[in-house]
Amino acid sequence: MIKERKARTGRKDTFSSILYELFFAVLALFAFVFPNVSAQAPTQIAAPLVGNAQTGKDLYLRYSCYACHSYDGHGGAGARLVPMRMTVERFSTYVRNPRQMPPYSTKLLSEAQMADIWAYIKSLPVSPEAKDIPLLAQIMKGR
Amino acid sequence: MAKSEQPVGRRRFLKGAAAGAAGALVVKTAAAATVEPQAPPQQTRSVPASPQNAQLVADTSPPPAREDPRIIDRPASDFMVDVIKSLGFEYVGANPGSSFEGLHESIINYGDNKMPELLTCCHEESSVAMAHGYAKIDGKPMLALVHGNIGLQHASMAIYNAYADRVPVFIIAGNWLDGATRNNGVNSYHSAQDMALIVRDYVKWDDEPASLGAFAESAVRAYKIAMTPPMEPVLIVLDHDMQERPLPATPPRIPRLTMPAFPVGDPNAVRETARLLLAADNPRINAGRMARTPAGITHLVELAELLQAPVNGGGDRVNFPSRHPLAGTGGAAGADVILNLEVQGGGGPGFIATQRAPNAKTISISSLELYIKSNLQDFQHMADADIVMAADAEATLPLLIEEVKRQLTPDRRRALQERGATIAEVHQQARSVGMESAAYGWDSSPISLARLCGELWAQIQNEDWSLVSWQGFISGWPGRLWNIDKHYHYIGGQGAGAMGYGAPAAVGAALANRKHGRLSINIQTDGDLNYAPGVLWTACHHRIPLLTVMHNNRAYHQEVMFIQQMASRRNRGGDRAHIGTTITDPNIDYAKMAQAYGMYGEGPISNPKDLAPAIKRALERVKKGEPAMLDVVTQPR
Numbered sequence: 188m189i190k191e192r193k194a195r196t197g198r199k200d201t202f203s204s205i206l207y208e209l210f211f212a213v214l215a216l217f218a219f220v221f222p223n224v225s226a227q228a229p230t231q232i233a234a235p236l237v238g239n240a241q242t243g244k245d246l247y248l249r250y251s252c253y254a255c256h257s258y259d260g261h262g263g264a265g266a267r268l269v270p271m272r273m274t275v276e277r278f279s280t281y282v283r284n285p286r287q288m289p290p291y292s293t294k295l296l297s298e299a300q301m302a303d304i305w306a307y308i309k310s311l312p313v314s315p316e317a318k319d320i321p322l323l324a325q326i327m328k329g330r
Numbered sequence: 331m332a333k334s335e336q337p338v339g340r341r342r343f344l345k346g347a348a349a350g351a352a353g354a355l356v357v358k359t360a361a362a363a364t365v366e367p368q369a370p371p372q373q374t375r376s377v378p379a380s381p382q383n384a385q386l387v388a389d390t391s392p393p394p395a396r397e398d399p400r401i402i403d404r405p406a407s408d409f410m411v412d413v414i415k416s417l418g419f420e421y422v423g424a425n426p427g428s429s430f431e432g433l434h435e436s437i438i439n440y441g442d443n444k445m446p447e448l449l450t451c452c453h454e455e456s457s458v459a460m461a462h463g464y465a466k467i468d469g470k471p472m473l474a475l476v477h478g479n480i481g482l483q484h485a486s487m488a489i490y491n492a493y494a495d496r497v498p499v500f501i502i503a504g505n506w507l508d509g510a511t512r513n514n515g516v517n518s519y520h521s522a523q524d525m526a527l528i529v530r531d532y533v534k535w536d537d538e539p540a541s542l543g544a545f546a547e548s549a550v551r552a553y554k555i556a557m558t559p560p561m562e563p564v565l566i567v568l569d570h571d572m573q574e575r576p577l578p579a580t581p582p583r584i585p586r587l588t589m590p591a592f593p594v595g596d597p598n599a600v601r602e603t604a605r606l607l608l609a610a611d612n613p614r615i616n617a618g619r620m621a622r623t624p625a626g627i628t629h630l631v632e633l634a635e636l637l638q639a640p641v642n643g644g645g646d647r648v649n650f651p652s653r654h655p656l657a658g659t660g661g662a663a664g665a666d667v668i669l670n671l672e673v674q675g676g677g678g679p680g681f682i683a684t685q686r687a688p689n690a691k692t693i694s695i696s697s698l699e700l701y702i703k704s705n706l707q708d709f710q711h712m713a714d715a716d717i718v719m720a721a722d723a724e725a726t727l728p729l730l731i732e733e734v735k736r737q738l739t740p741d742r743r744r745a746l747q748e749r750g751a752t753i754a755e756v757h758q759q760a761r762s763v764g765m766e767s768a769a770y771g772w773d774s775s776p777i778s779l780a781r782l783c784g785e786l787w788a789q790i791q792n793e794d795w796s797l798v799s800w801q802g803f804i805s806g807w808p809g810r811l812w813n814i815d816k817h818y819h820y821i822g823g824q825g826a827g828a829m830g831y832g833a834p835a836a837v838g839a840a841l842a843n844r845k846h847g848r849l850s851i852n853i854q855t856d857g858d859l860n861y862a863p864g865v866l867w868t869a870c871h872h873r874i875p876l877l878t879v880m881h882n883n884r885a886y887h888q889e890v891m892f893i894q895q896m897a898s899r900r901n902r903g904g905d906r907a908h909i910g911t912t913i914t915d916p917n918i919d920y921a922k923m924a925q926a927y928g929m930y931g932e933g934p935i936s937n938p939k940d941l942a943p944a945i946k947r948a949l950e951r952v953k954k955g956e957p958a959m960l961d962v963v964t965q966p967r
Contacts, residue, residue: 249905250903250905255891255967257771257774258774258776261965263965263966263967264805264966264967267770289895296903314769314773315769317766317769322788323769323784326787326811
C-alpha cells in the first residue's frame with residue numbers, strides 16, 4: 188500500500204510538475220517575445236524607470252564610464268554601448284553583476300541613477316557605417 | 331743719414347714694432363669703447379742704446395717655455411675615439427658630465443664630431459632611450475655617455491627597457507677611480523668602487539678597464555656581446571683620469587671586431603619541427619622579438635606560405651606583413667602545432683590556453699634559452715614546450731624552410747593550399763570587423779584614435795613612412811588600418827613597460843630614419859612625454875625630422891581604469907578614480923610646449939574636421955627636415 192500510494196502520489200507529482208514547467212515555459216516564451224515586460228515581477232507591475240539624460244551624462248563622466256567606453260559610448264578598452272540595445276532594467280542588472288567590467292552595486296548607484304546613465308547612452312548618436320566613410324572605404328580597398 | 335747709421339738690433343726692432351702695433355690696437359679698442367674719436371698718440375722715435383748685458387743674455391738665451399706644462403697635445407681619450415670610430419658608431423647621445431669630459435672633448439675636436447656625432451640630450455634617460463629607438467631602426471647600437479653615478483642612475487630606467495626589449499645599446503659612464511687623487515665634493519659623489527653594480531642586473535656585460543689597452547679590448551668585446559642574440563645593453567665604466575693622461579708614443583692595439591655566427595637550431599630538432607608542422611591540421615606561428623633584420627620578415631613569409639599557416643606577428647617587431655592573407659590567428663579552430671619564435675613567457679596565473687587543441691605540440695626557438703639573469707623577473711613564466719631550440723630564431727628559419735621544402739610532397743602542398751584559402755578568408759573578415767570598429771565614434775570630439783590613425787594614413791600611405799611609437803595605448807589602430815610590411819614600419823614598445831621611453835625612442839628612431847629620407851611618425855601619449863620633454867629640444871637642435879601627434883587624453887589613462895576597477899571591487903565606486911591619475915586642471919598646452927623648445931606646434935585640436943588640414947601643414951614642415959607637433963585631444967582609448 189505504501190508503495191502504491193507513493194506511486195500514485197508520484198504520478199500526481201509528475202503531472203503537477205509538467206503543468207508547473209509548462210507554466211514557466213510559456214512565461215519564458217512571453218518574456219523572450221516581450222522583453223520589456225519580462226523584466227517585471229509577474230505578480231507586481233513596477234513603474235517604468237525614466238532617466239534624465241543630462242544627469243546621466245554627469246554620472247557617466249563622474250563614475251568614469253567614459254574611461255573604457257569613450258566619452259560618447261563608442262567603446263575603447265570596454266564594449267561599445269551605442270546603440271543601446273538593452274532595456275533599462277537589463278542594463279541595470281548587467282552593471283550590478285557584469286561579466287568583465289567593474290561591478291556597481293546599489294550602494295554606489297541607485298536604480299534611478301542607473302536609469303539616468305541609461306538615458307544618456309540612449310540619447311547618444313549612432314556612428315555612420317564604415318562603407319559610408321570615404322576614407323575607411325578607401326583603406327578597405329587597399330592591399 | 332746719421333739716423334740710418336744707428337745700429338738697431340733685430341729683436342729690438344721687432345719689439346718696437348710690436349709695441350707700436352699694440353698701442354694702435356689699444357687706441358682702437360678704447361675708441362670703440364668711448365665712441366668719441368681721439369687723436370692718435372704722438373709717435374716718438376728714441377735712439378736705441380747699445381745692448382746691456384742683461385739684454386744680451388735675454389736675446390741669446392733659449393725662449394721661455396711656450397706652453398703650460400699641463401697642456402697635453404695627444405691625450406689618451408683621442409685613442410678612445412679611435413676605438414669608438416673603429417666600431418662604426420654614428421651618434422653618441424650625452425648630457426654633459428665632467429666624469430667623461432676628456433672623452434667629450436676628444437669626440438668633438440680630435441674626432442671632428444663625426445662618426446660619432448655628439449647629440450646634446452637633456453636627460454640621460456633620453457640619451458639611452460634615443461639609442462634604444464635608433465637601434466630598432468638601424469639594427470646596431472648607438473653610444474650613450476652618462477655621468478658617474480648620477481647620470482647612470484638617470485639612465486637606468488631606459489637601460490632596463492632596452493634590456494627587456496632585447497635591444498643593443500652601448501653605454502660609457504665616467505668615474506674617478508683613484509680615491510687618492512679625486513677631489514672631495516661632486517667628484518666623490520660621482521665616483522664609485524663598482525659603478526656598474528647600479529645597473530648590472532640589466533646589462534648583458536660590463537667592465538671597468540684599468541688601461542688603454544684594456545679599454546680597447548673591452549670596447550670591442552662589449553660591442554660584440556651587445557650585438558650577439560639576445561641583443562642587450564652593455565656598459566663600460568671609464569676612469570676620468572685615464573682619459574686625460576698623455577697617449578703613449580705607441581698606442582695599444584685595437585682588436586678587430588669579428589662577429590660570431592649566430593646560434594642555429596639543432597638539425598634533428600629542425601627536422602622534427604618540420605615534420606610536425608607539415609603533418610598538422612591547424613598549425614600556428616607566433617612571432618615575438620624575432621625579426622632582427624629585414625631578412626627575418628622575408629624568411630617568415632616564406633615559411634608561412636610553404637605551410638599555409640597563420641602568423642600572429644606580435645607587437646614587438648615587424649615580423650610579418652599586416653595585410654598578408656595569412657596574418658592573424660587563422661580562425662577559431664584550436665591549433666594542434668604551435669611554433670613560437672622568440673616568444674617570451676608561458677602560462678602563469680590567469681593564462682587561458684585559447685585556440686589550442688587539447689594535445690597540441692609546441693615548439694620554441696629562442697635565443698633567450700642561452701641567457702638569463704636572476705634578479706629582475708623579465709624572463710616571465712616557463713613555457714610548456716615539446717621541442718625547445720636554444721638558438722636565434724631568425725638565423726634558424728632558413729634551415730627550417732629548407733627542411734620543410736625537403737619534406738613537402740605535392741599532395742600535401744595541394745591540401746595546404748586549401749587551408750590557406752580558409753585562413754585568408756578569416757583574415758579578410760578580421761579586416762572588415764576592424765574597419766567597422768574604426769567607424770565607431772568617427773565624428774566624435776574628442777577625436778577617436780581610429781579617426782586619428784585613419785587621417786594620418788591617408789596622408790602618409792604614399793610616402794616611405796615609419797611609425798616610431800608603440801601602438802599599445804592607441805588600441806592598435808595602425809596595425810588594423812595601415813599596411814605594415816617593412817621592418818622600419820613599426821618599432822614596437824618599451825620593453826619593460828616603463829613610461830618616458832616613447833618620446834626619446836621616437837627621436838632616436840627618426841634620427842636613424844633621417845639618412846634614408848623616411849617620414850617618421852610618432853603618436854605620442856601625453857603622460858609619457860612629460861617624463862623628459864627636453865628631447866623635443868634635442869630633435870629641434872639636431873634637425874631631426876619627425877611628426878609628433880599627441881594622443882592627448884589628459885590622463886595616465888591605464889591607471890584611471892585600474893583605480894576605477896579597484897574601487898568598484900571594494901564597493902566604493904569610481905567617482906574618485908581621477909585623483910592621481912588624470913592630467914587636467916590645468917590642461918597642458920602641448921603646442922606651446924613644442925613652440926617653447928623651438929618646434930612647430932599646433933593645437934589643441936578637438937574637432938575631427940580640423941585634423942586633416944593640420945596634418946598636412948605639419949607634414950610640410952617635417953618634409954623640410956624639421957620636427958613638428960600636433961596636439962590632438964583624443965578619446966581615452
